[in-house]
Amino acid sequence: MKRIIPCLDVKETGVVKGVRFQNLRAVGDPVELAVRYDGEGADELVFLDVSATVEGRRPLLEILERVSERVFLPLTAGGGVTSVEVMRDMLLAGADKVAVNTAAVENPSLLAQAADRFGAQCVVLAVDVRRKGPRWEVVTRAGTRETGMDALDWAEHAQAAGAGELLVTSMDADGTRGGFDCDLYRALAEVSSLPVIASGGAGRPEDFRDALEAGADAVLAASLFHEGVLPIPELKRALDAWGQEVRL
Numbered sequence: 001m002k003r004i005i006p007c008l009d010v011k012e013t014g015v016v017k018g019v020r021f022q023n024l025r026a027v028g029d030p031v032e033l034a035v036r037y038d039g040e041g042a043d044e045l046v047f048l049d050v051s052a053t054v055e056g057r058r059p060l061l062e063i064l065e066r067v068s069e070r071v072f073l074p075l076t077a078g079g080g081v082t083s084v085e086v087m088r089d090m091l092l093a094g095a096d097k098v099a100v101n102t103a104a105v106e107n108p109s110l111l112a113q114a115a116d117r118f119g120a121q122c123v124v125l126a127v128d129v130r131r132k133g134p135r136w137e138v139v140t141r142a143g144t145r146e147t148g149m150d151a152l153d154w155a156e157h158a159q160a161a162g163a164g165e166l167l168v169t170s171m172d173a174d175g176t177r178g179g180f181d182c183d184l185y186r187a188l189a190e191v192s193s194l195p196v197i198a199s200g201g202a203g204r205p206e207d208f209r210d211a212l213e214a215g216a217d218a219v220l221a222a223s224l225f226h227e228g229v230l231p232i233p234e235l236k237r238a239l240d241a242w243g244q245e246v247r248l
Contacts, residue, residue, distance in 0.1 A: 001043070001245050001246060001247050002212050002217065002218060002219070002239065002244050002245055002246050003043035003044055003197075003217065003218035003219070004041075004042055004043050004208070004218070004219060004232055004235060004236060004239075004246065005042065005043060005044045005045065005046055005197060005218055005219065005220040005221075006033070006037045006042050006045060006046070006220070006221065006222065006225045006226075006232070007045075007046040007048065007199065007220050007221065007222040008030050008033060008034065008045065008046065008047045008048070008067075008222075009048050009050045009222060010030050010047065010048065010049050010050065010060060010063055010079075011049075011050050011051045014028065014029060014030070015028045015029065015030050015033055015226065016050065028226055030047070030063055030066070030067055031063075031066050031067055031070055033226060034047075034067045034070065034071045034073075035070050035071060037071075037073070037225065037232065038070075038071045038072070038073055040231060040232040040233060041232050041233055041236065041247070041248070042073060042232055043073070043074075043218070043246075043247060044073055044074040044075070044076065044218070045067070045071065045073050045074070045075050045076070046075075046076045046077075046078070046099070046167070046197075046220060047063075047064055047067060047075060047076065047077045047078070047095070048077070048078045048079045048099065048126075049063075049077075049078070049079030049080050050079060050142055051079075051142070052079040052080025053079060053080055053101070053102050053103075053140075053141055053142060054141055054142050054144065057080060058080050058086060058089075059077065059078075059079050059080040059081065059086070059090060061089060061090065061093040064077050064090065064093045064094055064095060065093045065094055067094065068093065068094020068095070069094070074096045074097070075094060075095050075096050075097075076095065076096065076097040076098070076099050076124055076167070077090045077093075077094075077095035077097075077098055077099065078098060078099030078100065078101065078124070078126055078167075079099075081098060081099070081100045081101075081103055082103045083103070083110070084110070084113050084114050084117050084118075087100070087114055087117075087118065087122075088117075088118075091118065091122065096122070097121070097122050097123070097124050097164075097165070098114070098118075098122060098123065098124065099124040099125070099126040099167055100114065100123065100124070100125060100126065101125075101126040101127070101128065101140060102140040102141050102145075104125060104158070105138065105140050105147055105149065105154075106140075108157070108161070111123060111125065111158055111161035111162050111163050112161045112162050114162070115161070115162025115163070115164070116162070119164075120162050120163065120164035121164045122164065123162060123163050123164050123165075124163065124164065124165045124166070124167050124197075125154075125155075125158040125163040125165070125166050125167070126167040126168075126169070127151055127154060127155065127158075127166060127167070127168045127169070128140070128142075128143055128169045128171055129151040129168065129169070129170060129171065129184065130146075130170075130171050130172055131170075131172055131181075135150055135151070135152070136150070136151035136152070136170075136184055136187075137149065137150065137151065138150070138151050138154050139171060143171050151168070151184075151188075152187055152188065152191045155168075155188055155191055155192045155194070156191050156192060158192075158194070159192050159193070159194050163194060164194065164195075165194055165195045165196075165197065166188065166192065166194050166195070166196045166197065167197040167199060167220070168184065168185070168188060168196060168197065168198065168199060169199035169200045170184055170199070170200035170201060171200065172200075173200040173201030174199075174200040174201065175200075175222075175223060176201055176203075177201065177202065177203030177204075177223075177224065178201055178203060179201050179202075179203060179204075179207045179210065180198050180200065180201045180202065180207055180208075180210065180211040180214070180216075180219070181200065181201065182210050182211055182213075182214035183214075185198050185211055185214040185215045185216045186214045186215055188215065189214070189215030195217040195218065196215065196216050196217055196218070197216065197217070197218040197219070197220050198211040198212075198214075198216035198218070198219050198220065199219075199220040199221075202219065202220075202221035202224050202230075203224065204230075205230065205234075205235050205238040205239065208221075208235060208239060209238070209239060209242050209244060212239070212244055236248055
């Protein structure tokens with residue numbers, strides 16, 4: 001089954017959203033939104049503390065706990081993950097999987113450590129990328145630091161290291177509602193057999209279909225869902241009509 005995943009980008013105590021990671025605006029309460037998505041039939045939730053890494057602090061576990069107490073969807077949490085100890089705390093707070101981004105780039109052994117400790121099914125490598133000519137560059141620290149790393153090479157390394165899933169966000173498309181970067185997901189499907197969550201650029205039902213046809217196993221969106229522009233049941237009915245296997 002293909003998965004539809006709302007994303008809760010949390011800063012301080014509220015959900016925020018911007019365009020290309022900039023100009024963040026408040027869009028709601030994380031618990032209220034999570035409960036709404038549970039009722040609408042979302043397949044999973046992604047919870048990201050978007051300022052934890054930049055601010056050099058641990059993730060906001062109390063919000064994660066409040067969400068997990070009310071919602072029984074599979075929950076992936078990330079932001080501020082620096083060690084397997086922090087990952088353990090997030091799992092104990094209610095996460096089913098933990099997304100690692102900056103720390104995995106700065107400490108490449110972290111993915112293998114996490115997979116060994118918790119199992120690959122718990123380890124999601126989050127990758128933020130920008131186009132550089134015909135390729136894509138990995139960007140870390142909430143989009144503020146260029147790494148010079150090729151995203152496809154990094155995806156291959158992550159699979160060998162023990163990651164169980166890839167959450168790949170196109171910064172160029174993020175928040176624009178202009179469509180997913182399908183070339184990126186086609187390229188990833190050629191170098192990695194890991195499940196891929198496509199993120200960045202959702203605007204219409206057709207965009208979700210195109211990303212799935214390009215090789216993504218799941219599609220993620222934020223503002224489109226938060227603002228009620230595209231209800232999840234409507235999206236799933238459209239995908240089902242196009243022949244995509246979704247849980248209705």
